[in-house]
Amino acid sequence: MPDPRSNKPTQSSIDPGAQANLVVGIVFLAFMGQMILNPIIAPLSRQMGLREWHIGATISLAAIVLASLSAYWGRASQRVGAKRVLAAGLVIAIIALSAFGIVSYLGMNQVVGGVGLVFGVVITRGLLYGGGISAIAPTAQAHLVTHAASENGRVKALGMIGAAQGMASIVGGVTGGVLAAAGGLLLPLVVMPVVMVIGLVVLLVSFAPQSQGQLFAKPQRIRFTDPRVAPWLATGLVMFLVFSSVATIFGFTVQDRFALSATATAGISAIYLTIMGVTMIIAQAVIAPKTGWGAAKLLRTGLTITLVATVLIWPTSSHALLVVGCIVLGVGMGLAMPGYNTGPTLKMSADEQGAVAGIINANNGLAYAIAPLASTALYGWNPLAPFAVCIALIAVVVIYAHTAPALRQ
Incomplete structure (x- = not known):
């Protein structure tokens, strides 16, 4: 029984659903x-x-740092607890964004310039x-994975994380634009x-x-070449290379093809x-869990739909075709991503989940470091x-996903 003199919840009194929703909310606010x-960038x-x-170099550096440290943070969360690691990450990000705001203010007012300004931006924002x-x-x-009891539960949980990131992208973008229009470029930085x-x-x-019983003194490490995860990672890398490439050149191709x-x-x-x-948000948070499909089928189906979408987005003078392509791409990626995120976790032991989460991220x-450049x-x-390259890459991955034994189980 909980101690009546204490306001702290015991493990038995914690609502797992509420805690999961809280984690998803933290992901949304962070991103x-x-x-x-x-x-405004x-x-x-x-x-x-x-x-x-x-x-461009600053954003790529941030992606490289993320790729380098994700596995460390994933294992650390299983060693010292998710709350401490989430708090540490948020504190570092808050300091970084605050410092970036100061550097931006000094740069806009010509107090700092040249190499010093470039280094300030790269160090703080990158x-x-x-x-x-x-x-x-x-x-x-x-x-979330360690608290999910089934494969479909993991699909649902990881779909919610992806949906939170997608929603953050939309809400954050709109918010940034409105704030800049209302109070200038410095207001979003504040x-x-x-x-x-x-x-x-x-x-x-x-x-x-x-609780201490849920932590591990030495969480296991995982290599990219581990046969339990390598097929999933190779497929996911190409998938995100294609998606990030399309997103990066989207504005250029819209302006050029419609002369805007x-x-x-x-x-x-x-x-x-x-x-x-x-x-994509609807596909991840609603459609993928309701299908009842396993991770492999979600990945295969999503990749096939993504191939169709990439063909539809091929430069033409049709706005209607481009809209359809965007919708189809959202559905394809929205199905493939929960499958890709869930698949590598299924053959891992409890003390490997931090490592596999880190290696996926x-x-x-x-992919996001390579694709923009x-x-x-x-x-150009x-x-x-x-x-043409994106269509070829995603076509190869679709064939691989339908023939590789690891992606058909």
Whole structure:
């Protein structure tokens, strides 16, 4: 029985569903703090006097840091507890975003410039922020997976994490644009760390720490080449390379194929990407769990639909075809992602779940570090080239997913 003199909940009194929802909420707030920056990053960088590649390098560095540290954070969450690791990641991200806001203010007012400004942006938004945010997703995944009793339960839980990230992208983007329009470019920079502070307070007040019996003194490590996870990781890497490439060049291809102004391109691209994002959220959070399919079938089906979508998005002069392509891509990725995230966890023991969560997120970070540079380089060479490469890559992965024994079980 709980001690009547204590207000702390015992393990038996904790509602697992409420705790899971809280973890998903923390993921949403953490990534929303990041996504608020997206609509203002281009004008902000130009007002600071930075070149486009400076921001590209910063974002790629953040992805590289995320890929490097995800496995560490995943194992740490099983050693010291999810609450401590989530709190540490949020604190680091809050410090990083606050420092980035200060650096941006100094740059916009010409107090700092040149190499010093570039290093300030790279260190705060790239290195430090990447290190903090890399703790969130693997810790959330490891925590939810170890508390899910079935494969479908894991599909549902990991689909909710993906949906939270997708919703954060949409809400954060809209919020950033509205804040910038209402109060200038500095207002979103102030709000970003505040959003994460809210998440930190909610975590510290409401999230129950794990008992010692749920922790491991030495969580196991996993290699990318481990045969239990390698087929899933290889497939997921290509899947995210294709998706990230399409997202990166989307604005360029919309402007070029429809001969739009910069302002019109931003508005129309936002509409298309919002449609895609909402569809993906619905597919992950609602459709995937209701199918009752296992992880492998979800992955195979989602990849096949993604192939069709990539063909539909091929540059044409048809807005209708592009809308259909965005909807189909949202459905395809929304089904494939829960399958991809769940599959590698199924053959792992309890003390390996932190490592596998970390390695999955590291794999995703690697794709997002490579795709923007590669896709834009291909687009600059020939606007059709990145689409042709993406179709070829996803076609190969679809064939592999339907023939590899590990992805058919």
